[in-house]
Amino acid sequence: MTKATRDLAPGRMDFDAERHARRPAPMTGDRGAPDPRRELFGRVTGVIYWYVIVEICFLLAAAPGFVGILLLERAPSNIPLYALCLLPVGPAFSAAMSAMAARGRDEELSVWPRFWRAYLGNVRDVLFVWIPALAVATILGMNVAFGGVAGIDGFFIGASVVLLVVVALWSANGVVIASHFRFRARDTARLALYYLAAKPLVTLGTLSYLVLATAIVAFSSDWVLALLGVFFAAFARVVARPMIADITTRFVAPDGSAPDES
Numbered sequence: 001m002t003k004a005t006r007d008l009a010p011g012r013m014d015f016d017a018e019r020h021a022r023r024p025a026p027m028t029g030d031r032g033a034p035d036p037r038r039e040l041f042g043r044v045t046g047v048i049y050w051y052v053i054v055e056i057c058f059l060l061a062a063a064p065g066f067v068g069i070l071l072l073e074r075a076p077s078n079i080p081l082y083a084l085c086l087l088p089v090g091p092a093f094s095a096a097m098s099a100m101a102a103r104g105r106d107e108e109l110s111v112w113p114r115f116w117r118a119y120l121g122n123v124r125d126v127l128f129v130w131i132p133a134l135a136v137a138t139i140l141g142m143n144v145a146f147g148g149v150a151g152i153d154g155f156f157i158g159a160s161v162v163l164l165v166v167v168a169l170w171s172a173n174g175v176v177i178a179s180h181f182r183f184r185a186r187d188t189a190r191l192a193l194y195y196l197a198a199k200p201l202v203t204l205g206t207l208s209y210l211v212l213a214t215a216i217v218a219f220s221s222d223w224v225l226a227l228l229g230v231f232f233a234a235f236a237r238v239v240a241r242p243m244i245a246d247i248t249t250r251f252v253a254p255d256g257s258a259p260d261e262s
Helices: 017-021 040-061 063-071 076-085 089-103 111-150 154-180 185-198 200-219 222-227 229-251
Strands: none
Touching: 040 063, 040 089, 040 111, 040 222, 040 229, 063 076, 063 222, 076 111, 089 111, 089 154, 089 229, 111 154, 111 185, 154 185, 154 200, 154 229, 185 200, 185 229, 200 222, 200 229, 222 229
């Protein structure tokens, strides 16, 4: 498994290590007062600022898809168009996760450039997972929506529902892995499938926020879910921490490269 992976870029988790190393000393007042950012009010406003800016960036990155979804009628015949509109959401969600992961390691409020560096760094690897997932989900969704009309046996419709859930869980794992590591696409796919069973609590947590997202869309609006995107990104990363830690321990060498299989 590990021979098939390509080197993990050591700077993936910190998108501007050089700039971070040259970060200026904490601000102090004229009389040596403590950095106001370390006070309670400063920490609270810093968190709020970070969440607001990441949410704005997420909405901008996924705007083409959200506009298309807004214009579409909620009808089963539009499932392929919905899948097409969801195409930019995957990379945007990935960048939001990366930006939220950086919040605990960086006191600077340079959220905007950090998000877009993460977006550009993740987009290729994420799309290798996201596009196949959307394609398969479209086929399965059409089977579920029109299976009864087409005379498909109920067993196959039920199997399509189960597979649709598995694809959603697999794609969620894949997006997380592609957001934090630089493996080849096939290795990301294999790891995403492997950790569905290897980390059942992670899978259960992922299922919980996917169910919550589905309920929000069903009982309110697509835009409500879009406006909560940053919170789902933060929650997704918290849920995936055991998986990220295990991948780092098992498949990433201390120097940041994929270890050779012995």
